[in-house]
Amino acid sequence: MIDYHLHLWPHGHSAAPMSVDEIGSYCEKANRAGIAEIALTEHIYRFKQTKKILGDFFLRYPESKMRSLMFEYWHQHCGADMDEYFSVVQAAKDAGLPVIAGLEVDYYPGEMDKVASLMAGYPLDVALGSVHWIDDWPFDHISDPFVMEYWNHYGIEKAWGAYTTALEELAQSGVIDVLAHPDLIKVAGHFPSVPDEFFDRMAQTAASSGIAAEVSSAGIRKPVGEAYPAPDLLSKFFELGVPITTASDSHGIDHVGFRVGEIKEFITSAGYDRLLGFKERRPYEVEI
Numbered sequence: 001m002i003d004y005h006l007h008l009w010p011h012g013h014s015a016a017p018m019s020v021d022e023i024g025s026y027c028e029k030a031n032r033a034g035i036a037e038i039a040l041t042e043h044i045y046r047f048k049q050t051k052k053i054l055g056d057f058f059l060r061y062p063e064s065k066m067r068s069l070m071f072e073y074w075h076q077h078c079g080a081d082m083d084e085y086f087s088v089v090q091a092a093k094d095a096g097l098p099v100i101a102g103l104e105v106d107y108y109p110g111e112m113d114k115v116a117s118l119m120a121g122y123p124l125d126v127a128l129g130s131v132h133w134i135d136d137w138p139f140d141h142i143s144d145p146f147v148m149e150y151w152n153h154y155g156i157e158k159a160w161g162a163y164t165t166a167l168e169e170l171a172q173s174g175v176i177d178v179l180a181h182p183d184l185i186k187v188a189g190h191f192p193s194v195p196d197e198f199f200d201r202m203a204q205t206a207a208s209s210g211i212a213a214e215v216s217s218a219g220i221r222k223p224v225g226e227a228y229p230a231p232d233l234l235s236k237f238f239e240l241g242v243p244i245t246t247a248s249d250s251h252g253i254d255h256v257g258f259r260v261g262e263i264k265e266f267i268t269s270a271g272y273d274r275l276l277g278f279k280e281r282r283p284y285e286v287e288i
């Protein structure tokens, strides 16, 4: 197994200095859970280099309490140095640790060319692609009552539609290798009347873009209480020949390898007998 979605820094905290020892402890914990290789995939918005190219991204939306909240979030999170991040991961590789260098890349409508040129300057092994917000609404901030209350205002069907459209545009941008937590829009436990319509679109876009989908145990820790993707969506990925990675989306060491046994069972019962690994953004097959 692999854990191809890991963060070093919890949300709401500034980026702490990184070390090879810290990465080593992630690898050790993963190894004890039967995981052969990990990918560090820090949020691209954590880095000052991203802030430099995207500026005050959220100021493009009309003034509102939501916009102020995201403006603050953006500023709170953008202090780390991407050069340092990649050089510490390289040092961990040089020390023989089973780690690859990744990024978790959000969808920035109209700005993906800039994001792609930033990424091209770094020795990246894998790029995850994520939709974490609809315009300036961070619909997955489940601990913020104001953000969660907005579900009532926006509406479930409309939210699933907007999320899926953003996911399609991100998949087709050519900038990413793997769709992270593909049905993240279910995080708070809100489902549309016919989820299959959206699942069909999510599976189709992964298949037609030639990218992989992530199977993540993170959803089990969230109000929705199940892995991403939902079983029906995983079946659709399998039917369309979409390859998969596996992940915990741990933000710190605590959840490294979280419920990896359950994920193994989940993917094998859906029919998968291979995962996809990445080196320098080139995919190759890995044994489960």
Ligand SMILES: [Zn+2]
Binding pocket: 104, 130, 132, 180, 181
């Ligand atoms: Zn994410």
Ligand SMILES: [Zn+2]
Binding pocket: 005, 007, 104, 249
């Ligand atoms: Zn993540």
